[in-house]
Amino acid sequence: SHLKRPTFMTFWQMCFLTLYDFACVLIYQREFHSLKERLRVAEHRTLQRSSELRSILEQFRRIIVDASGSRNTSVSDETQNLLKELAHKKPLQVPNIYYHMPHLLNSPESLHPAVLVGQGRKGVSIVMGIPTVKRQVRSYLAETLHSLINKLLPEEKLDCVLVVYILDFILTFVVHSRARCSTSCHFPRFSSEFSSGLLEVISPPASYYPDLNNLKETFGDSKERVRWRTKQNLDYSFLMMYAASKGLYYVQLEDDIVAKPNYFGIMKNFALQLSTEDWMILEFSQLGFIGKLFQSPDLNLVVEFILMFYKEKPIDWLLDHILWVKVCSPEKDAKHCERQKSSLRVRFRPSLFQHVGLHSSLTGKIQKLTDKDFLKPVLRNIHMNPPAELSTTLKVYQGHNLEKAYTGEDFFWATTPIAGDYILFKFDQPVNIERYLFRSGSPEHSGDQIENTNIEILPFLFENGVTEGSLDPVFNPVAAMRLAVQRNSSVWVVLSEIHIKKLPG
Structure with a gap:
């Protein structure tokens, strides 16, 4: 359907009205x-x-x-x-x-770590969980810890805790047998981190695990792989249960990664920036379960869901099912579902963590996995825009499409616009908009800016038409927004940033 009786605001007027943030306001916020x-x-x-x-x-x-x-x-x-x-x-x-794991009733200590080394630090902003297991060829744990610790500022080392979770029973016995001497016995290069409370080591008791020898083989996985992924689900659950009360956020890492400089500050600021939004997972890596950040109150839901189906599917599938249950409708198509899930699972780019391990914890498996986004610089701001169906009459250049720009993955790039061209954002649900920003041009293509273009807003409910001028709260909720080209342009167009900020609540 056509947009009728729109409210107009020139692109440059809109930019002027939205660029008003001051440093002090941001700090207090x-x-x-x-x-x-x-x-x-x-x-x-x-x-x-x-x-x-x-x-x-x-x-x-x-x-x-x-x-x-x-x-x-x-x-x-x-x-x-x-x-x-x-x-x-x-x-x-x-x-x-106990309903899902009745064997725990046989041992009162099943939910208590068999090994717990550290100061028990709590009240931090971010808890980082690092499962580790003895690998047959090479261990990457020390390299991972050095990367994570050395890239923390002094004040950041006081605002987080790294929890190393030992999955291997033999390694657990070694650590436990040495626990009486000091932390330097088993992690000699990190004694100061243990003493300060920055680093902890835990391991579950053997009684925590059920019998993993008679699992049903599903999805074409071998018996060994089914056992491996099932135990992995239980390990993640134990680690999350331990971490839930220690900080505001929990981020899942692995023992074979390296981190980017300032990774902690970026994660914390991004999470706080989205504190008024209804998200569930922030993704700081595109690989597997690496760099997935949760709000601590959500961990109980995640653990409960995993424990209900820990024998059925691997962890990444279960996480996707949680999102499906929360926001997807069986009456809508797959594209609508993906848009809805994207509002709960927000991807930060570029990636903050790179996978460096070649030898998997699954015996005999070689995994040549690298995150292609890791080396990319931060060129744009990432915003959590409301789910919307996107369309445009502009001709997209080299895959720089509108969907990637809307999610902050890339910029939108199109050939020369003509009068009548448009970019349409049709929201899945009408939204109450606080402010919006559309930034054109980029450092590499500063001349490819939007010109002679109006912002058109279609209120979901309105009486006596829509008045021209700046967006007023009376126009909320808004069903759609459109950038409408008024005259032919002599240059191409780059849309490098899109931010449609909803009102809180």
């Missing part, structure tokens, strides 16, 4: 978002403690049932009546980890 996140985490932990207390009460009730059913005459009739009354006040049974 970042501090406010950080405080808001900490309050949200505190509220979540309060609810978690309440759940744990209810679980303890349930166990107490079970003990009471056993006691009240016994023939112990030392308990008075009045006391037994009180015990029975309490036991019968039983709430609905809520499934928990």
Whole structure:
């Protein structure tokens, strides 16, 4: 359908109105978002403690049932009546980890680390989880730790914690047997990091794992690979459960990576920048599970979902299923689903972590995986734009399409526009817009700027038409936006930044 009775604003007027941020405002805004996140985490932990207390009460009730059913005459009739009354006040049974992993009931220590080396630091911004296992050919762990630690500023070393998770039972025994001497026994080059609280080492007890020898082979995977991916799901879950109460955010890493300079500051600032948005995963690498950042309150949901299906599928598939369940409709097509999932899973480019390991933790597997985005410089700002169907009459040049520009992956580049050409953003759901920014040109192509173009806004609900001028809150929610070319242009066009910021809430 055609856009009717649009509101007009020239491109240059729009740019002038949107470029007003000051450094002090950004600082206060970042501090406010950080405080808001900490309050949200505190509220979540309060609810978690309440759940744990209810679980303890349930166990107490079970003990009471056993006691009240016994023939112990030392308990008075009045006391037994009180015990029975309490036991019968039983709430609905809520499934928990023991429902999916009943073998844990056989050992009270199943959910406690068998090895825990470090200072137990909490209250940080980011917790980094690093699973490691003894590899047959070469270990990359020391190289990974050096890269992560050496690229932290002094103040950043106080605001994070690196948790190394040992998956190998033999290596766990070695570390555990040396735990009495000092951290220098098993990680001699990182003794100062252990002492300061920056670095920790944990390992699960053998009783945490169920029997992994009789798993159903699915999706064409061999028995060995099914066992490997199943154990991996359990390992990620244990590590996430341990990390959930230690910081605002949790980022999943691997033991065979290197990091970019300033990686910590970039991750933290990007997460705080999106603190008013409803995201679930921030991706700082395009490879596997590397560089996936979560808000700590979301880890419980992730762990619960993984534990429900840990035998069925690998971790990356399960994460995608979580997003599908949250936002995809079976009545919509796959493209609509992908747009909706992109609002929960935000990709930061370029990648902050590079995979360097050649020999996989899966015995005999060689993996020549590298992240092509790792070497690219940061050329543009990345924004979390609302899901939208994108279209244009402009002729796209060399694959620099509109979709990549909208997600911040690339810039949009098109040949010479003529009058009547347009770029249309049709939102999947009408949105309340706070402000917007469309930046044209780039350092390499500074002359390829949008000229003689209007911004047209189609309100979802309006009365008596739309008045020309700047965007007013009365026009919200907005169903679509369009860049409409008014006159022929003599140059090509580059759209290097697109930001459509929704109102909070």
